[in-house]
Amino acid sequence: MTADTKALVATLLDLAEDRLRDGYRTERQAYTFSDDTGKAPPAAASASAASPGISGDSLELVSRQVASCDACILAKTRKNTVPGEGAQYPLVMVIGEGPGADEDASGRPFVGKAGQLLDKMLSAVGLSRESNCFIANLVKCRPPGNRDPEPGEVSACATFLDRQITLLKPRIILSVGRVPTQNLLKTTEGIGLLRGRFVDYRGIPFLPTYHPSALLRDESLKRPAWEDLKLLKARLDADPADNTTGTAP
Numbered sequence: 001m002t003a004d005t006k007a008l009v010a011t012l013l014d015l016a017e018d019r020l021r022d023g024y025r026t027e028r029q030a031y032t033f034s035d036d037t038g039k040a041p042p043a044a045a046s047a048s049a050a051s052p053g054i055s056g057d058s059l060e061l062v063s064r065q066v067a068s069c070d071a072c073i074l075a076k077t078r079k080n081t082v083p084g085e086g087a088q089y090p091l092v093m094v095i096g097e098g099p100g101a102d103e104d105a106s107g108r109p110f111v112g113k114a115g116q117l118l119d120k121m122l123s124a125v126g127l128s129r130e131s132n133c134f135i136a137n138l139v140k141c142r143p144p145g146n147r148d149p150e151p152g153e154v155s156a157c158a159t160f161l162d163r164q165i166t167l168l169k170p171r172i173i174l175s176v177g178r179v180p181t182q183n184l185l186k187t188t189e190g191i192g193l194l195r196g197r198f199v200d201y202r203g204i205p206f207l208p209t210y211h212p213s214a215l216l217r218d219e220s221l222k223r224p225a226w227e228d229l230k231l232l233k234a235r236l237d238a239d240p241a242d243n244t245t246g247t248a249p
Contacts, residue, residue, distance in 0.1 A: 057163055057166075057167060058167065059088070059164065059167055059168075062083060062160055062163050062164055062167070063083040063084075065160070066081045066083040066140045066160055067081050067083070069081070069140070069156070069157075069160075071156040071157075072141075072152055072153045072156040072157075073153070074139065074141035074142070074143060074149075074153055075141060077141075077142070077144050078104060078141040078142055079104045079105055079142075080104055080105065080106065080107035081107065081140050081141055082099040082103045082104070082107055082108065082109050082137060082140055082141070082142075083136070083140055083160070083164075084109055084134060084135055084136030084137065084140075084164060085108055085109060085129060085134070085135060086129040086130075086133050086134030086135050087129070087130070087131060087132050087133060087134055088134075088168070089168070089169070090132055090133050090134040090168055090170045090171075091127065091132045091133065091170065091171045091172065091236060092122075092127055092132070092133045092134075092170055092171065092172045092173070092174050092232070092236075093133070093134045093135075093136065093164075093165065093168055093170035093172075093173050093174070094110075094118070094122070094133055094134070094135045094136070094173075094174045094175075094176060095136055095137065095138060095161070095173060095174070095175050095176070095180045095184070096109065096110060096135070096136075096137045096138070096176050096177060096180060096211065097137060097138055097139070097148070097149065097176075097177050097179040097180050097211065098137045098138060098139040098140075098141070098142060098143055098146075098149050098179075099137060099139075099140070099141065099142040100112055100114070100142060100146050101142070101146070102115070103115075103142065104141075104142035109135045109136060109137055110135050110212075113213075113216060114211065114212040114213040114216060115212070117212040117215060117216060118135075118176070118212045121212065121225070121226075121229055124226075124229065125229050125230070125232060125233040125236075126233070134164075134168050134170065136161065136164055137180070138154055138157065138161065138179060138180045138183055138184075139153050139154060139156075139157045140157050140160060141153075141157075148179055149179065154183050165202065165204070170204060171204075171205070171236065171239065172204065172205045172206075172207060172232060172235060172236065173201055173204050173205070173206045173207070174207050174209065174232060175206060175207070175208045175209070176209055176210070176211045176212065177191065177210065177211030177213075177214070178190065178191040178211075181194050181208040182194075184201060184206070185199065185201070185206070185208075191208060191209075191210060194208040195207075195208045195209050195210060195224065195225075195228055196208075196209075196224065196227065196228055196231065198231075198235065205235060207228060207231065207232055207235075208228075209224075209225055209228035209229070210224070210225045210228075
């Protein structure tokens with residue numbers, strides 16, 4: 001086994017331990033490994049090829065592993081996995097519930113009517129998936145009929161989302177909708193009570209707001225959602241760091 005593969009396995013085990021303990025990432029000293037003598041096994045060679053020149057984990061590796069995941073029943077009904085997309089060092093990471101029909105067909109997050117509205121909302125405060133946002137979901141496969149993902153399905157995808165947050169290091173997380181907000185914050189409070197204020201999530205400012213699909217169903221929610229976006233913009237503007245992109249590691 002190569003040193004890079006050992007480091008990746010250690011990182012995944014640490015993330016699993018953190019998830020089971022309290023959901024918060026624990027900082028650890030860097031591991032030091034050496035290559036085993038002899039020929040590396042095929043699995044190690046495959047992991048290395050997934051992210052050439054990169055030591056340890058990467059967004060590309062997460063996407064490849066999402067594509068081959070069959071850890072829950074959603075793998076049997078999906079057309080495409082939807083790992084997420086956007087800037088490598090985002091100011092804001094947007095987290096939704098799960099892919100819908102359009103996303104399942106395309107393999108891209110938030111591309112239907114709700115996604116088009118989300119893009120307009122982000123653009124209104126100087127954000128976009130092309131330049132300074134990364135958009136992902138709680139689960140990476142579409143729940144049939146767009147139902148809420150079940151606890152086992154959320155758990156099966158949790159490590160993928162955890163790794164993306166760790167790799168992306170977003171300045172702010174914008175959680176859109178009840179399902180991702182309740183799952184990530186481990187609460188049963190409704191989104192109407194949770195929205196409109198920042199909380200801490202693994203050391204990252206975390207702002208819940210309404211899902212764009214809710215705004216399409218109920219126009220009265222557009223005003224509070226806009227207030228949330230103004231709060232997000234004010235938080236970004238109050239930080240003296242460069243607001244073009246996030247911070248590269």
